[in-house]
Amino acid sequence: MLAPATPAGDEVQQSLYAKRQKIYPREVHGLFAVLRISAVLTLLGIFYGLPWLRWNGHQAVLFDLPARKFHLFGLTLWPQDFILLAALLIIAALGLFFFTALAGRLWCGYACPQTVWTEVFLWMEHALEGDRLQQMKLDKSPMTWRKFRIKASKHALWLAFSAFTGFTFVAYFTPVADLLHRLVTLDLGPWETFWLVFYGFATYGNAGWMREQVCLYMCPYARFQSAMFDDSTLIISYDDKRGEPRGSRKRGTDSLRAGLGDCIDCSMCVQVCPTGIDIRKGLQYECIGCAACIDACNDVMDKMGYAPGLIRYTTHNALRGRPSSILRPRLFVYGGLLSAAIAAFAWILLARVPLELEVMHDRNRLYRETDAGLIENVYTLDIVNMDDRRHAYTLRAEGIEGLIVETDPPEIEADAGEMKKIPMRLRADGARLSGRSNKVRLLLTARDDPRLTASEETRFLGP
Amino acid sequence: MKLIEAGRYVPVPQRVIAVLWISFLMAGAATMVFFAAIDPMQLKNCVDFPEVGRTAAYSIGFLLFWLLTAASSLFTTLLLYPGAPANAPDNSSRPSR
Ligand code: SF4
Numbered sequence: 361m362l363a364p365a366t367p368a369g370d371e372v373q374q375s376l377y378a379k380r381q382k383i384y385p386r387e388v389h390g391l392f393a394v395l396r397i398s399a400v401l402t403l404l405g406i407f408y409g410l411p412w413l414r415w416n417g418h419q420a421v422l423f424d425l426p427a428r429k430f431h432l433f434g435l436t437l438w439p440q441d442f443i444l445l446a447a448l449l450i451i452a453a454l455g456l457f458f459f460t461a462l463a464g465r466l467w468c469g470y471a472c473p474q475t476v477w478t479e480v481f482l483w484m485e486h487a488l489e490g491d492r493l494q495q496m497k498l499d500k501s502p503m504t505w506r507k508f509r510i511k512a513s514k515h516a517l518w519l520a521f522s523a524f525t526g527f528t529f530v531a532y533f534t535p536v537a538d539l540l541h542r543l544v545t546l547d548l549g550p551w552e553t554f555w556l557v558f559y560g561f562a563t564y565g566n567a568g569w570m571r572e573q574v575c576l577y578m579c580p581y582a583r584f585q586s587a588m589f590d591d592s593t594l595i596i597s598y599d600d601k602r603g604e605p606r607g608s609r610k611r612g613t614d615s616l617r618a619g620l621g622d623c624i625d626c627s628m629c630v631q632v633c634p635t636g637i638d639i640r641k642g643l644q645y646e647c648i649g650c651a652a653c654i655d656a657c658n659d660v661m662d663k664m665g666y667a668p669g670l671i672r673y674t675t676h677n678a679l680r681g682r683p684s685s686i687l688r689p690r691l692f693v694y695g696g697l698l699s700a701a702i703a704a705f706a707w708i709l710l711a712r713v714p715l716e717l718e719v720m721h722d723r724n725r726l727y728r729e730t731d732a733g734l735i736e737n738v739y740t741l742d743i744v745n746m747d748d749r750r751h752a753y754t755l756r757a758e759g760i761e762g763l764i765v766e767t768d769p770p771e772i773e774a775d776a777g778e779m780k781k782i783p784m785r786l787r788a789d790g791a792r793l794s795g796r797s798n799k800v801r802l803l804l805t806a807r808d809d810p811r812l813t814a815s816e817e818t819r820f821l822g823p
Numbered sequence: 824m825k826l827i828e829a830g831r832y833v834p835v836p837q838r839v840i841a842v843l844w845i846s847f848l849m850a851g852a853a854t855m856v857f858f859a860a861i862d863p864m865q866l867k868n869c870v871d872f873p874e875v876g877r878t879a880a881y882s883i884g885f886l887l888f889w890l891l892t893a894a895s896s897l898f899t900t901l902l903l904y905p906g907a908p909a910n911a912p913d914n915s916s917r918p919s920r
């Protein structure tokens with residue numbers, strides 16, 4: 361189980377806002393570093409690349425808020441499709457539960473935007489300021505022209521990257537080519553400018569300055585994720601039975617004979633930790649599960665000629681020598697709910713008919729008798745073609761025998777995404793009516809695709 | 824009452840960030856739900872609203888939601904930390920909790 365804030369954690373917390381100790385994570389190499397870097401590059405590639413992707417002559421992913429339409433590749437979503445978004449959020453939440461129960465804070469270590477952007481900002485820092493020791497030395501040294509130059513160029517690089525990030529963010533809501541054009545001609549709208557600057561500064565502040573403090577003090581997930589944990593959750597742990605008693609020694613020493621455990625107390629695992637904790641003290645809420653300490657310690661074990669895995673993904677049960685099964689009820693419950701949510705989402709998406717029909721009876725006159733002696737009611741149709749193509753439609757009315765439908769224009773057509781108001785008259789023989797108010801069903805069907813059918817009920821009024 | 828017992832003094836900047844950040848997330852969710860259901864252009868017909876476009880209406884709506892949720896979070900923290908804590912060095916005259 362997750363230990364409560366350790367005394368060390370308290371110290372950090374108390375000193376934090378008075379004088380925060382900057383953490384200089386040492387660079388790591390190894391299996392998990394490769395995984396993390398691949399995740400970072402993939403996610404950033406998607407984030408920065410997606411707005412530039414085109415699909416059927418429009419931006420592939422565009423949340424066109426002014427027009428109240430979301431374009432997702434071949435799909436156009438309308439406010440009416442909000443349930444899809446809700447389902448998507450439920451899937452995301454359940455997915456988070458599932459993966460947390462399975463292997464702890466996978467999200468934090470590999471996919472969280474805070475991790476991803478911090479990683480990139482660390483790369484930039486490393487490129488300009490050098491490695492961990494050089495950075496510490498630079499920060500301690502008095503301000504010189506050289507130090508000023510390095511710091512200024514670092515912040516300039518960070519700011520430029522943040523500005524690009526802010527621009528990309530806004531490009532999800534405004535067509536990117538148009539946005540770029542108006543940016544270079546200094547013709548951005550006030551709100552676009554506001555969000556560009558807002559998101560840019562949030563990136564700069566969070567990834568450049570706040571870093572692990574976001575995880576420690578701002579992230580709600582960090583606090584409630586322990587509720588999804590149990591003793592069979594895969595977590596990153598130090599094997600204290602194998603490691604203790606720790607102590608330094610010469611390379612090639614046989615731990616057993618020296619009366620020592622396998623931990624050589626080199627503190628590499630602490631130096632690489634982005635949140636500055638010592639995993640050997642047990643699982644702490646500060647640990648974001650980045651696995652940097654695994655890579656670092658495996659490297660040390662390798663150099664010492666010991667087996668890897670002194671720090672590794674394992675379960676609490678396994679560490680305590682208890683039988684543990686990763687497949688357990690909690691996982692099946694989360695997994696079942698997750699599959700159900702995904703199935704529901706898919707079903708809603710497939711059953712979705714991108715056509716909407718609404719019928720409004722004329723408010724001023726209930727009915728009228730025509731010269732030919734028929735009863736006539738007047739309506740307005742609201743038609744929304746939510747599909748990506750133009751369609752022609754046929755309109756039918758059911759419910760009264762011999763009902764005559766007449767629209768103006770007689771041919772109903774609508775472009776992709778078009779909303780139309782169309783006047784409609786229904787005529788019926790008074791003798792066929794069953795009363796003052798008669799139920800009528802209208803069916804609108806696309807000529808080229810009978811699955812595109814919308815139906816709506818209304819009333820036909822008579823004497 | 825575990826919550827209050829555990830609640831030790833939290834530095835002001837951390838409180839400010841906690842209030843602003845969580846309310847930011849909630850305001851985002853509220854804005855999404857609200858404007859998915861309601862088109863600001865239609866809202867304008869009912870209320871006498873200054874002439875603004877949809878983007879501006881969304882942004883203003885978001886900022887108003889944020890104000891609301893931040894106020895709620897702020898009052899919650901005020902109730903959880905009634906005044907300065909009894910163990911603050913400059914506040915020894917107050918009765919302890
Ligand atoms: S990196 Fe491994 S050997 Fe070195 S201090 Fe950490 S646990 Fe011990």
Ligand code: SF4
Nearest residue numbers: 633647648650651653
């Ligand atoms: S303890 Fe290890 S896994 Fe946890 S944050 Fe630190 S380096 Fe990453």
